[in-house]
Amino acid sequence: MRQNKNDSIFYNIDWITVLIYVVLVLMGWANIYAAVYNEEHYIITDISQKYGKQMIWIGTAFLIALIVLIIDESFYTAFAYVIYGVFMVLIIAVPFLGREVKGSRSWFRFGDFGLQPAEFMKFATNLAIAKFLSNQNIKIADYKNTIITLLMLFVPMVIIMKLQNETGLAIVFVAFIFTLYREGLSVNYLLLGFLAAILFILALLVNNIVLFAIIGILCSVSLLFIKRSRTNLFLIAVIGIVACGMVKGTSTIYEHLEPHQKIRIDVLLGRGTVDLKKEGYNVNQAKIAIGSGGFAGKGFLHGTQTKYDFVPEQDTDFIFCTVGEEWGFLGSSLVIILQLTLIIRIIFMAERQRSPFSRIYGYGVASVLFFHLTINVGMTIGLAPVIGIPLPFFSYGGSSLWSFTLLLFIFIKLDSHRLQILR
Template identity: 40%
Template sequence: MISDYNISRHKGGNALFGSIDKVALGLYALIVIIGVFCITSASYDPDNGSIFSLSHNYMKQIVWVVISWTMAIVVLLLDRRLFHMFAYPAYILGIMALLAALFFGREVNGAKAWFELGGMRIQPVEFVKIATALMMARVMSDYVFNINRITDLFKVAGVILLPLGIIVLQNDTGSGLVLGAFLFVLYREGLSKYIYFPIIFTIVLFVVSFIFSPVVIFTALLVLFTLYSALKTGAIAGHARFLCCVLLVALLLALLTPLSGYVSLMIACGVAAVMLAAVALKTRTMMLLWPILMFVYAMLFVPTTDVLFSHLEEHQKNRILTFVGLVDDPRGVGYNVNQSQIAIGSGGMWGKGFMEGTQIKYDFVPEKHTDFIFCIVGEEQGFFGAFIVVALYLALILRLMRMGERIKEPFGRVYCYSVAAILLLHVLVNVGMTIGIMPVMGIPLPLMSYGGSSLVAFTLLIMIAIRLDASTSDNDIYA
């Protein structure tokens, strides 16, 4: 161990610099600089002090950029093994910080997830992302770790769910969702794809259940699954007969009994499902069991969405309803999204020009320098600028994934993938929210949104990945 330490030290800064991934570094720096320009556009006020006055948000952000970059250099100079070593303490520290915020923190926008230090707000969850990523890498890079073994899966689930639980208690659901990004990492690490089907299926069902009536959903699902089964087994005529029988029974029940169409369909499907399951078990055609199980799950899940929904907070309900288009309230809940879409949509191909966006300048877009900063790009630089920014993010994410692949040890790979996944989720949810394809969740656009703690945390997150990637020819990290 001592000799390794010496080798890396003897190699000196030049060797380290040579092995650093400049593409990732460059992409990072570009995004940060674009972010500073956007904040300048959002907050420049010619009547308010000199251009360099620290009262301007963009000057504050520049100070934070300097701090971040200083910290980035420090991180890049650190020994890689430190990250492996500090995974546990960092994770424990992160959990404690979350708990401290929950009990002693400050409430902002309904979420008790902030500390206030000398006029500066810090959200521990930003740093918990780093700690959790490190912890995931640490746990999953264990010699004997096998993700598809149930005890190991529980271990991983524990690492994710512990902070997630606290974050949900803080009432900061948006940030909690970010931890869902680790599903991305788990897939890369070999988690069975069958875990993902029900998750995606549930999300789709949840959204769809707000838009369509249960009768429509069940009929559609019934047809879909029968079709799937028919194609899979080749017995098309038999499946068609089956489908007709079920629908006929449902129709008869609905017409002849006082039962509603919905209940009739449920009964017909229920009976059919039980019969099918019996046949499947008897003939050991397990292929049939999957669609049946998913259908039964849908039958149980869809009616409960109402119950689930009623347990949501009022603002969350409104956000979901607005998102799926059931409530159209451009002055109320939908106001932010509506104005942000107007801003981006009115940008056109080349945009209105730097500091010329009317939606931005005249304050129609709320939170324009934080959560809705993407509007500035969209309105002032148009599709051209928006395309470039999205492309930069995608390039950085793909680069991080490639770095992960390049690193021999699972620790580095899992970590890089975690960073990529966290960035992806942030970009998807944040940009998606500004263009109306995602419900409103208060999470920032990484590296661009105004805010010191967010910028520092994402810088550290990415720099650790770059540092882990650098000099991959080194001896392995577990020494």
């Protein structure tokens, strides 16, 4: 047996990434402790409390990280589709085998502990897409491949949203748009998507008739700048009609939404009057908690808004409120900077890969982390809709911590072998 340092499982590991990961996890633990702290159970390792449980989750997450590093890197490429398939089966099975928790059918329960397979769908999908797009014969610019890729994303997304009733976990799959863009998805698609998004928002905020007029004027003006051929005229007419149709369609769909869904949209867009005791409660309380932190915060365990339950879900989706309240502007911007540093570091690492598989997977990791950060922090400060997804490495919960650990450490493992063969 050849025994040299190249064979150590820690060889060539990106320690900066690992360090930021550990710091974030420990900060998260401290904040969970503060968020649910009570004087009767003040020992942070008390496993009857959430912070005690989180300690177990952290311990096991480190173990998972270790296992990921031990397993041969070729395992992930070889079994990418298998892993994808296994988890696909699991997320379909959960609604029938698992127990319903607060309307969500995404949990397997083991006594006091629960697991959410949908969380793991993220890394599985990431592996599958990396595998698919790294095939040398595949070009994403080919619309057939685009459709296949999108299907690989949409299928789990729809299952999680419809069967498991977990909008938050489902919507994360949108994040892969960054990966696809990096791998050559046509800018036109993105641009169209972007314009469509703007149209949707405008359709809800501006009177439809006014929008129709604006679209008409824009189309007419554009005629001045392009060749007035028959095809172009036809094209612009189609674009105009489609745009008007989308506006009308959005309004119609909005009118037919369930009241609670309407309200979520209203809250985000600031439409109509928002009742701060009902639909606006969460966001308002989150803002109060963060805003009351001031520049330097109220100090560890001295928060009142989160500790005394004014903020809902203060240990999971709204954990950022505890950071904002107790550590103030300094602490909360530090968390954002750390998270972003990690994400951008991952992008740099992805770009240094020789193997397209590693690169694509790396982008997937960065995209997912970024999407979580944006939505989670964005909703607590009123810049994003209230969608229940965790803050990576911070929020309480085993499934999310494990899944983020898996997601990240598979990439760290791949990265440590970046100098080897092209896959």
